[in-house]
Amino acid sequence: MIYLVAGARPNFMKVAAVAKDLDKSGMPYKIVHTGQHYDTEMSGSFFQDLDLPVPHIHLGVGSGTHAEQTGKVMMAFEKVCLNERPRLVIVVGDVNSTVACALVSAKMQIPVAHVEAGLRSFDRSMPEEINRLLTDQISDLLFTTCADADENLKREGIPDDRIFFVGNVMIDTLYRYLEFAGESDALQRLGLLQGGRVRPYALLTLHRPSNVDERTQLERLLEVLNRIHRKIPLVFPAHPRTVKQMKEFDLISYVTYAEDVSIPDAWDSLRHLLMIPPMGYIDFLSLMAKAKLVLTDSGGIQEETTILGVPCLTLRENTERPITLKQGTNRLVGRDPEVIFHEASKVLEEKRGKTGMPKFWDGRAAERIVKILAARFKTEIA
Ligand code: UD1
Secondary structure, three states: OEEEEEOOHHHHHHHHHHHHHHHHHOOOEEEEEOOOOOOHHHHHHHHHHOOOOOOOEEOOOOOOOHHHHHHHHHHHHHHHHHHOOOOEEEEEOOOHHHHHHHHHHHHOOOOEEEEEEOOOOOOOOOHHHHHHHHHHHHOOEEEEOOHHHHHHHHHOOOOHHHEEEOOOHHHHHHHHHHHHHOOOOHHHHOOOEEOOEEOOOEEEOOOOHHHHOOHHHHHHHHHHHHHHHHHOOEEEEOOHHHHHHHHHOOOHHHEEEOOOOOOOOOHHHOOOEEEEOOOOHHHHHHHHHHOOEEEEOOOHHHHHHHHHOOOEEEOOOOOOOOHHHHOOOEEEOOOOHHHHHHHHHHHHHOOOOOOOOOOOOOOOHHHHHHHHHHHHHOOOOO
């Protein structure tokens, strides 16, 4: 039996791609949902949109401090592994659930495969960087999205024969669902379609602790984002973490908060950027694909915009995905309001250039992964 671990929102699109190809291979697997993200908006709607089965095993850990969350996942996952010893555990990405399940498996001497290995921001103040470093050290098979990830792993002493450059499973899922995104009515609901034409708009996501956990920084960002909103309507599907912080810091007055999105024709009178609840995968993809500009501190969105050819400004000081700067549409603009405003203005005035396509971001990464796994494990996994 293979266990395929899903914990938080950015995991679900990666797991969906791997699950589809495991289905084809005939190797038996179970999806283990740790419950790190648990509500409909952050989890349930993704299972629906991505045609994922109801998780076979649900650990139901929920939120907590890093230690609480990681510890709870470890305790619950160990129990499950003791019950039915899986032959292989697949973890994806860099969230707390990833490192927690990898650690349990490694100590039980169950082989671990890490999908999206080797990405490095070289910034250890990011919790995800710690998760990446540790997960890669204890994984047996490391599947990478780009050549610089291979180099990072080799530098850290990972033997060559554990590293497999296979491409990007998140992009597999993007290609698979792009046509459904075309049928989404999200633009309509947001009043961004006028007489069948898309009204130019920009899209924002923001949830990194470095941007939202400190009041002054968050306020500075909201101020400049409103300046951008005066140039182009700005839509902000907000992560629950960000909403919580904005309420706590009394910063909600910086946005128009539409908990129920239905504001056709109101754009001209919206003084502040429009904050809405988190969106499902397909609706968000449709919004991203048609945006003039995306502003974000997410990791995956830097990759998705590269493939969609949509300019992306990353509001961070570093990125673990430098390939999107070299070959894609991404620009690292940091957190200085003047720089952000200047770069956003520049993008809005520029003509859209051609975008690159990093090697193996071709919709077949999961196929490559499953082929490698089948060659190693097929006879043992039943
Ligand atoms: C996590 C990941 C991050 C990823 C992000 C994407 C880690 C260390 N971080 O950060 O890498 O980019 O997910 O979303 O694993 N909450 C809800 N509903 C939910 C889930 C969370 O309201 O379904 C709230 C929690 O109560 C908590 C906050 O959101 O207050 C943060 O959730 P948590 O999973 O701890 O970390 P994220 O910031 O989401």
